[in-house]
Every structure is written in structure tokens, then in C-alpha cells.
Amino acid sequence: MLNIKKIFRNKATKSNHDEFDLSRFKNTERFLNEIGGLSRFTSIFFRELFRPPYEYKEFLKQSYNIGLSTLPLIGITGFIMGLVLTLQSRPVMTEFGAESWLPGMVSVSIIREIGPVITALICAGKIGSGIGAELGSMRVTEQIDAMEVSGTNPMKYLVVTRVIASTIMIPILVLYSDAVSLLGSYIAVNMHGFISLPLFINQAFDSLHYFDLVPATIKTFFFGFAIGIIGCYKGYFSGNGTEGVGRAANSAVVISSLAIFIIDLIAVQLSEIFHVFTM
Template sequence: MHYQKQNNLLSKNQIIISIKEKIIAFFIDVANVINYQKSVFKNIFTNTFEFNEFLKQCYQIGNKSVGLISITGIIIGLVLTIQSRPPLVKFGAVGILPGMVAISIIREMGPVITALICAGKIGSSMGAELGSMRVTEQIDAMEVSNTNPINFLVVPRVLAATIMIPILTLYADVIGIFGSWLGVNIKDDVSLTLFIHQAFKNVEFIDLIPALIKSFFFGAVIGMVGCYKGFNAGRGTESVGIAANSAVVTSSLLLIIVDLIAVQITDLL
């Protein structure tokens, strides 16, 4: 009985110690993230901006993502059209199908799906690339040689993601609407000109602005998280995979949170 009480006390103490350690680790991570963001914003406005590296990252982000976004955009347009058509047929409102799909893609589906695809494609790439550089001590070598790794590695990637995600979002919107036209022509025979006229008859320019604004934030989140996870990876080789996986999971979760906040702000305005 006495030993059982001692074991219970030890287990409770271990649980308390574990909780304290997790809380301390959480606040340490928060402090590291804040310092990291300060360093990134500070280096954005310096005279030593790596413009060539920025252009290289823009090309790589667009080149790596455009094929997957093309396929996904067409599928989204097809699925939305095929799934929405039967209920509209029952109510005799098939004529509003192009406008409904266009608004859905422009306001929500295009930005969010594009951001999630880029989080998996670009975020993991950034995490793995910078993580491997950390493991092989290339980042340490840059610091020793008086080269600022934040300015050369992180800032171009963050800015490239921030600028390219809205461009890819616009591309995904166009491809998605084209996919919707293909979906409509499975059952009907509608010309592309008439479909575009019907699609944009109820779409206003103000519908595009909030979607583009939050796309900039999506890009910043993907770039920041991907670079942070890779830049602060551990020393072992397995840390590269951990950094890539963590970059995808964390950025995807933050994208959903940012989208929720953006929708609430848009609704208030």
C-alpha cells in the first residue's frame, strides 16, 4: 500500500513536470518565432536585397506549382458544376449555375485550394531545402563568412511566396471557371462566350479584392513557416523530414485560421 502511494505520487510529479516543460517549450518557441519574424522584416528593408535570388525563387515557385494547380483547378470547376447542377435543375435555376460557380471559385475555393496546394508543394520544399542546409552546416558556414543567411536565404523565399501565391490564385480562378464550362457542356451545349457572360454577370470587382488580399497573407504564411522550420531544423538527418512535414502541417493549419479571420473581416465590411 505504501509503495503504491509512492508510485502514484511519482507519476503525478512526472505529469506535472512534463506539463511545465511543455509550457516552457511553448513560450520558448513563441519567443523564437517573434525574433525570427523581426529579423526577416528587418532584412526586407536593407540595401543588400538579393534581387536575383528573389527572381529565381519566383520562377521556382511558379514552375513547381502551375501544373498541379492547373489539374486541380479544372477538377474543382468540374466537380462544383456537376454537383450543383441537379439541385438547380429541380428549381428551374440552371441559368444561375455559371455565376454561382464563378463566385464560389473567386471568393473562396480558388484562394484556399491554391494556398493549400502551395503549402504542400512549396512549404515542404523550403523546409527540406533549408533543413538540409542546416544539417550540412552550410548556414553555419555563411554565418562564419560574414554572410547574412536570413537576407540571402529567407527573405527572397518569403517575398517570392507572398507575390506568387496571388498570381497563382488568379490563374487557378481562370482554370476553375474553364473547368466549370467543360462541366456544363457534359449535359448542355453552351458556347464559351455565353458561359463567361453568364458567369461574370453577377460577379463584381469587389468580390476579387478580398480574395487577392488574403492570398498575399497566405503566401507570407507559407514562406514564413517553411523557412522557419527549415532554418531551425535539428542537426540529425531525420530532422530534414521533420522540418518538411512540420512546415506543411503548421502552414496548412495557419492558412485555415487566416481564412477564417479574413472571412469574418470581409463579412463585417
């Protein structure tokens, strides 16, 4: 009896193991297909980017939509980010007698890392899902096909304009978010003492170097590009029905958030290497 149980247990384990392997293979295949599809989509984007006619009006409309509509959200989160980071860091800094370093520490943290990454993640949630859902619903309701049969290249009109707008507007949003975060930090510092605004700015920027600002700004262009292209890709090829639109919006956020962390990791490594070579 015991042996039979053992045999069944072994069989069951073997069978589960086989299924597991198969599903893992399918997931790998799906993942590779997705990477291939996105790469091809990106290559078509670059081909259409340099080919006239250029859709200036649609680009400006999308820049306005992406930039201005996200400004209040970025402003509020940026302000809270600076305020909270300063309030949380203050007790430790005070304990070490380094309270005067607070503006410098906060500015380096925000401008080098927290500002760009948090802002890009918020944009992935708002802009990436918006683009994914918009293009997804256009695909489902055949608006993209209608555009094509009316002699308009939807890749150029819908995709190129949105990706470029996102690539340009997200660095601007990050700079705005950094500025508002420092304002939040200034208010937090003044909650427990007094420091004038010129002195705060002086201390904050004294700690910053060229190598803090430039790589942090350059990587935001890549964040913006990733959010735009992934949102467009998921929306453009969304499945049928409302479920497909929902899935497109959802996966646009998930994949672009993951892409932001990967780009950040690569950017940090590259800037470190570059920093070592130029020292």
C-alpha cells in the same frame, strides 16, 4: 479488498491526472516558445527586408522555382476542382430549376473561398515542405554556416528572397488556379447541355462583386507570406540529422496549413465587417 482496489484506482487516476497536467504545461510552453521564436524570426525578416544589399538574382530564381514549378500541379488540381464542383452542384441546382445560376454559383464559390484556400493548401504542401527541407538540409550540412563565414547574410540571401517570392507568387498562382477552375466548370456545364464561352463568362462574372474579388486576393498575399516564413523558420532552425530535416519539412506543412485556415477565418470576419460599414 474492494477498498484497496478503490484506493489504488484513485491513486492511479490522481497520478495520471498529474502527468497529464504536466505534459499539457510542457506542450503549452513549447507552443509559446515556438510562437516567440517565429515572431522574432519575422521581425528579423522585416529588418533585413529593407536593408541593402538586395538579392535580386536570388529572388528571381526563387520566384521561378516557386511559381513555374508549381504551375502544372495548380493547373490540374484547379481544373478538377472546377469540374467536380460543377458536376456535384448540378443535380441540386436542376432540382430547384436554377441551372442557369450554375456558372455564377461556381464562380463565387471558387473565387471567394475554394480557389484561394485549396491553392494555398497545395502550395503549403509543395512549397512550404520544399523550403523547410532545403533550408533544413543546408543547416544540417553546415551550408548556412559556410555562407555566413564567407561574408553573406543567410537571413537576407536565403530567407528574405524565399518569403518575398512566395508572397508574390502565391496570389498569381491563385489567380491562375481560379481561371483554370472556371474553365473546368465551363466544360462540366457543357457535358449536360450547351452554353457558349462568352455567355458562361458573362454569367460567372455577373454574380461577382468588388467585395468578392478584393478581399479574396488580399488574403492570398498573407497565405503566401505565411507559407514562406513558416517554411523558412522550420528549415532554418531544424534539428540535427536527416530526422531533423524530415521533421522540419513536415512541421512546415502542418503549421502553414493551420495558419492558412486561421488567416482565412480572420480575413472573412474582417471583410464582413468592412462590407457592413461600406454598405
